[in-house]
Amino acid sequence: MWRSENGERIGTFNGHKGTIWDLDVCRFSKRVVTASADATSRLWDCETGETLMDFKHHGPVRGVAFAQGSQMFASISDPFVDHNAQISIYDIPEDEDPSTYDDTPRLEIDLPKMPDGKRVNPTNIVWLNLNEALFVTFDNGAVRLYDPVTGDELEEIFPHEKKINRVSFNKDKTLFITSSADFTSKLYDVVDLEHLKTYKTDRPVNDAVISEKKDHILLGGGQEAMSVTTTAGKVGKFETRFFHLVYEEEFGSVKGHFGPINALDINPNGRNYASGAEDGYVRLHFFDKSYLDMKDPVPEEPEDGEEKVADEGAEQ
Incomplete structure (x- = not known):
């Protein structure tokens, strides 16, 4: 404890x-x-x-x-x-x-x-x-x-084609989010089990949580643990990834672990979160003022040839 x-x-x-x-x-x-x-x-x-x-x-x-x-x-x-x-x-x-x-x-x-x-x-x-x-x-x-x-x-x-690793609910249990080995995390309505949103990644998702203070989703996972010893942290993709709950867009990530993230949880006050990984560490992350004050504008449709720029809105 x-x-x-x-x-x-x-x-x-x-x-x-x-x-x-x-x-x-x-x-x-x-x-x-x-x-x-x-x-x-x-x-x-x-x-x-x-x-x-x-x-x-x-x-x-x-x-x-x-x-x-x-x-x-x-x-x-x-x-x-x-x-x-x-x-x-x-x-x-x-x-x-x-x-x-x-x-x-x-x-x-x-x-x-x-x-x-x-x-x-x-x-x-x-x-x-x-x-x-x-x-x-x-x-x-x-x-x-x-x-x-x-x-x-x-x-x-x-909801998924492969194993559901974890499931998390919002505070009043009206929404739940699944984390799966099929590289996706999905948001559902609890009452009628209606599928609302899908958050796609390029790695197995081991856990995901819903922020109570912002329309944000935190996802964690990474390469399979059995292959970690031969893989650098950057290649293994062990970051905590931040997605917008409504728009399904990834806008930032937090690095630090050198093994797959197995567990995530966010403080109900929305000011910090914890991550536990296969590397044997539990990391406690505190959001900086820029993230806490950050607004969530409606994203604009990019013009032809224009790439979307991800906002690194959360830092350890």
Whole structure:
């Protein structure tokens, strides 16, 4: 855990015996839930770092998410041996002693194989507003909605042709943006799952976030990690790229990492953002005054032979 204003490390949560792929913090920052390759999800005390409960799964746990109200959480686990991938929901009432929690899920949603025999692998899970549905992404480019009470599949769309690496929502969860290995990131309306915008790149996109203060999208990714050791940072394309949300145009980038960017998040106040990469670094970037004061004019159509000039509007 780190302080966002100065990068000072506060503490460490020790306990998992495998890679930690995902985490979520409850509404009052009192509890943290984590997803690990050791086939467990853990509930932690955010202040002390103490493990409150250990929830065992049939396979590696890929993602976790607190429900609105933080009285329960959902997890997604990979297929393992004879077990299919699963969605699990656990009750964790805030007003009860964690030692009384049941480590058996209240609901398990089995994710069977596809008609062609391939196993499905969920990649992200999010609760929609009022806990009305579970939003799950998959490695085949699909997005599915599930009923958290009955486990029924409500809807399915295919925004991408390849794996969806990450999904992010705006603050009020009316928009979501996907990041895919097919070199694109797409913006959708949550209510009717209508496709709104597409942001095209020349590299796999590992994460994307929506700015709350400007009509901007931040994208991160880069060349596959297995090829990084033989590639310079410039060639590997490990920058954070800035796109206009409405016009889909790239107008700037921020360099610094020498490995693929795996995670991005922007401060709700819009003044800084964090990036985590395969190079082992988390970088905290503060926007300068020129970016914060920058206006977003309506772009003009270029005349014949005239090239558009990208505005390097964001600097580390």
